[in-house]
Amino acid sequence: MSGMRYLTNDEINYVTKDIKGKKAEIKNILKTKIKVYKLTKKDLDKLKKTFQKLLEEKHIPRYL
Secondary structure, X not given: OOOOEEOOHHHXXXXXXXXXXXXXXXXHHXXXXXXXXXXXXXXHHHHHHHHHHHHHOOOOOOOO
């Protein structure tokens, strides 16, 4: 799996800058669990919207 990398701190900060709760847990997951090939700004925006949508739900999934 050549070319795979973890998210950079700048990418993680961009994705989590508007998140109010569970920020530390989300940053930890993004730093250690997610590997990517290439990311565009569009991909980062999609990831950001996904996290915001998950955190707006009344019952947050256990893995967050």
